[in-house]
Amino acid sequence: MYKAPRGTADILPEEQGYWRYIEDRAVALCQLYGYQRLDTPAFEDAGLFARSIGEGTDIVTKEMYTFKDRSGNTLALRPEGTAPVCRAYLEHGLDNLPQPVKLYYLAAIFRYERPQAGRYRQHYQFGFEAIGDADPTLDAEVVEMAWQFFKTLGLEHLFLYVNSIGCRKCRPSYLESLKHYYSAHVSGLCSDCKTRMEKNPLRLLDCKKPSCYQVAEAAPKSTDYLCQECETHFEVVQSYLNILKLPFEVNHRLVRGLDYYTKTVFEIQPLGEGAQNAVGGGGRYDDLIEELGGKPTSAIGFAAGMERVVLNLKKQKISVPDLPALKVFLAYLGNEAKLEAVRLASVLRSDGVAAIVATGDRSLKAQLRQADGIGSNYVVIVGEEEIKNQTVTLRNMLTGEQKPVSPAELKKLLKRVAEA
């Protein structure tokens, strides 16, 4: 028997309510803030990701689904959403539109990782980007949108962490002093942190090991090393966040895993121990567009993991609206009646009434049982009697009442219910 590949999941009908709920809110949110949808391909030139995310990052070195197609092009399933958006922005000359350009996406993301709670090899992200403007109000707007997204979903107990990791002008000196500081504490560090010192010093800051906690707490803060521009930017961002009454907290240990981030970074985490704690995060990436061959272009974005959102909705026992449910079930007795039932269903549907016809030749009892089982509100019964009288029997499954009606009345009645 075939099974879904490791780290992937089928989203069964019973789960769809959550997804529809989240997607609907996401789309409405973007509409409200003036962000337009952009869909990009599931795979891209692999080089796009290597260049943007960073050659040395885990995502690029060991998590990408990279493959050669039959003409020898090296492609990769997208391991994140921002780079493709930037690629499309450049490819289609969106830099000639009034700036900033505001875009959003809902897309599948692929990373070859060991699956875990809230972590998959194929997962979905909802993200949005404001490209083409360095105004700190955009930082605040994106953070606010992110926050609003979770709020409108009904999620509680969320923490909003903000930090600034500087730009290419000021970050090098920060990294120097960070390394310098850590070199005096090597002996007490965990083995992961020892390799991090070389590979990714920023990551030293968010090591979860208790042994490294003290060291990380006392480490130099990136915000103390910001250049004038970054410092002002960060201050203004914070003042806007305050004006927007966002309950943020500056977290000096917040860093992000992709190389392209500059200045503002932020993350939203729910309360609780779950290892995969961030439900969403983002930041500014002022060098990325240029890195991809465009002219220097500031931008900021955010992405949320859909599965993690679903996980938290469930954890917080937030109920989502039922999917549209009115179902009319047509039961029949005999071949002649079957023909009539099929015909009638077609008529109802052309009137916008959702209808399901029984199949096979089962007893009426069985047909009703099925109708009940799939949650039908009404059952239309067609039998010899009805055919003779030119009527059908309409049964309300909630009340158990039923009465004979003419086909014309039936249409009218059901249409009224469908529209209500």
Next chain:
RNA sequence: GUGAGCGUAGCCGAGAGGUUUAAGGCGCCAGGUUGUGGCCCUGGAGAACGAGGGUUCGAAUCCCUCCGCUCACCCCA
């Protein structure tokens, strides 16, 4: 890539070396008279116990390998 736990019908889940040709519950199917659901009653279908190998007179029950699932590390949404 590393570590830990787990793997019995669609789902939940007993069994822990010998009447097990493997309980029970949910779900599914069919009946409980003539054309009627949801409750109740009865019956039925459905698993050689993840796969392969071994130990033993005998294994779902013990051992090994592999596969898979889950959780954690790494990393990230």
